[in-house]
Amino acid sequence: MNPAPLQDWLAHRTPAARRFPYDRVVDAYQHYGKPFVPHEWTTLLRRTRERLPSVEGAPEQLTAFLDVALDKTDDRFDYRTYLGLRLLPIADPDRDVDASQRLLAHRDRLHVLLLADLSAFELRALDRPGAPMGRLRPPGPLVAKRLRHAMRAASPALHRLSLPLREVTDPIAVARRLVTMTCIDRTEAERLMLRTTLLPVSSVHDERLFLRTLQAFEVTLGLLAVDLTAAVTAASEDQLSTAGVRLTSAARLLHETAPLWSMLATMQPQAFHLFRTHTDGASAIQSRAYKLVESLCRTPDPKRLRSTAYLSVPDVRARIRAGQLSLDDALRAISADRDILTECPTLADGIRAFTAAVFQWRRTHYRLAVRMLGTETPGTGATPGTPYLLGTRDTTVIGDPTTPRLMAIAR
Missing domain, CATH: 1.20.58.480 (Methane Monooxygenase Hydroxylase; Chain G, domain 1)
Known part of the structure; x- marks a missing residue:
């Protein structure tokens, strides 16, 4: 699978969070399986994480996604990252007590x-x-x-x-x-x-x-x-x-x-x-x-x-x-x-x-x-x-x- 869309996104001086090629990245992960994603892809994703301070727009979702996508690379894979729980809007008693x-x-x-x-x-x-x-x-x-x-x-x-x-x-x-x-x-x-x-x-x-x-x-x-x-x-x-x-x-x-x-x-x-x-x-x-x-x-x-x-x-x-x-x-x-x-x-x-x-x-x-x-x-x-x-x-x-x-x- 070709990582060109991710390379193109990174080539922008101030890449926009809303334009991040989520679908192409997810396609690669689903095709290979997280431990087997080629190094070329994970290297680009780590560069993306380094660029987060310069990303245009609210990058909270992108930050959470990279946390999930790079868990194996960072050697911090666990149940929460495996299920992508940071990306699921799950109710929490710390903020959702009423209604x-x-x-x-x-x-x-x-x-x-x-x-x-x-x-x-x-x-x-x-x-x-x-x-x-x-x-x-x-x-x-x-x-x-x-x-x-x-x-x-x-x-x-x-x-x-x-x-x-x-x-x-x-x-x-x-x-x-x-x-x-x-x-x-x-x-x-x-x-x-x-x-x-x-x-x-x-x-x-x-x-x-x-x-x-x-x-x-x-x-x-x-x-x-x-x-x-x-x-x-x-x-x-x-x-x-x-x-x-x-x-x-x-x-x-x-x-x-x-x-x-x-x-x-x-x-x-x-x-x-x-x-x-x-x-x-x-x-x-x-x-x-x-x-x-x-x-x-x-x-x-x-x-x-x-x-x-x-x-x-x-x-x-x-x-x-x-x-x-x-x-x-x-x-x-x-x-x-x-x-x-x-x-x-x-x-x-x-x-x-x-x-x-x-x-x-x-x-x-x-x-x-x-x-x-x-x-x-x-x-x-x-x-x-x-x-x-x-x-x-x-x-x-x-x-x-x-x-x-x-x-x-x-x-």
């Missing part, structure tokens, strides 16, 4: 866009059987199964967005309709976001499924962290019904991710083992959003806080050490001399629903990990893998964001 309906609509749209983009790729592979669409392309029946789960995963969000798909038995036909529908009103900024957040480490077909599914989980976990922050605030202010409503909302959202697990389970094990050899350094243990969710439910004990799980998310660890209040902390403070769950059935229902959703999420994750890795294979990024998932509450990768106390009072 829950607006944030839910924002999450729903991003969720649908990710699933529609994945569906478009799978449909192109079906429609162009002779075209080079990646190694180990899955057979047609497996793609149809994958698309059926993708449509199930998109359905609740589409309903809330008033864009429900009519019931059609053919999952391929439904997927085509979704792709067409999202392309009609997709903005240029959204198109660019979808392009720049897909820099795989290989040319294996199923890696796109892996990336998009993990990104969809991160989008939901970000909103869960916002919901839990709101629940903690409400509980600390003795607004128990409000806390219960936010927990119920969080539980519903987590339940809605179940089809994502089914969709991910269509990934071919041989394909997974082929591309994961290039993901060393990136592990879901580094998920900031999940650690926020976990720590907002219950403050981790010192041993957990010293584990790899939290050392890999230093800003979350710093929040906890600075005294971040958890839901368990807030409920303990007001329940010493009150039966708050009898007093507020809405809170009791919220705790039960969220606890059940979390444990179902964990069980499903473990079953899928065993299917892909077995029970002895190390996890992605040289983490301990499925044996680690079987550990105690304070040593699991997925963690247990509910305490025995919260579970007991919710029974």
Whole structure:
């Protein structure tokens, strides 16, 4: 592939950020796989980074893109750069505490866009059987199964967005309709976001499924962290019904991710083992959003806080050490001399629903990990893998964001 467009952009005295040839760069990364991008390309991208102070216009997006594109070259590849999380507008409790309906609509749209983009790729592979669409392309029946789960995963969000798909038995036909529908009103900024957040480490077909599914989980976990922050605030202010409503909302959202697990389970094990050899350094243990969710439910004990799980998310660890209040902390403070769950059935229902959703999420994750890795294979990024998932509450990768106390009072 010819890097001439990037060379031409760099040749300008004051290159404009809006004219950066994102599409050509992304094409190269998707063609070669991030570790195998020719030195000529990465050299030009490093020159681009050096030129950032002289770039015309707001270069924040370009800065974030280069951070993702050059992670392997800089030897700082991790889960966040692998998924391009800086380029995804994920909800964050530090800035998005209120306006829950607006944030839910924002999450729903991003969720649908990710699933529609994945569906478009799978449909192109079906429609162009002779075209080079990646190694180990899955057979047609497996793609149809994958698309059926993708449509199930998109359905609740589409309903809330008033864009429900009519019931059609053919999952391929439904997927085509979704792709067409999202392309009609997709903005240029959204198109660019979808392009720049897909820099795989290989040319294996199923890696796109892996990336998009993990990104969809991160989008939901970000909103869960916002919901839990709101629940903690409400509980600390003795607004128990409000806390219960936010927990119920969080539980519903987590339940809605179940089809994502089914969709991910269509990934071919041989394909997974082929591309994961290039993901060393990136592990879901580094998920900031999940650690926020976990720590907002219950403050981790010192041993957990010293584990790899939290050392890999230093800003979350710093929040906890600075005294971040958890839901368990807030409920303990007001329940010493009150039966708050009898007093507020809405809170009791919220705790039960969220606890059940979390444990179902964990069980499903473990079953899928065993299917892909077995029970002895190390996890992605040289983490301990499925044996680690079987550990105690304070040593699991997925963690247990509910305490025995919260579970007991919710029974």
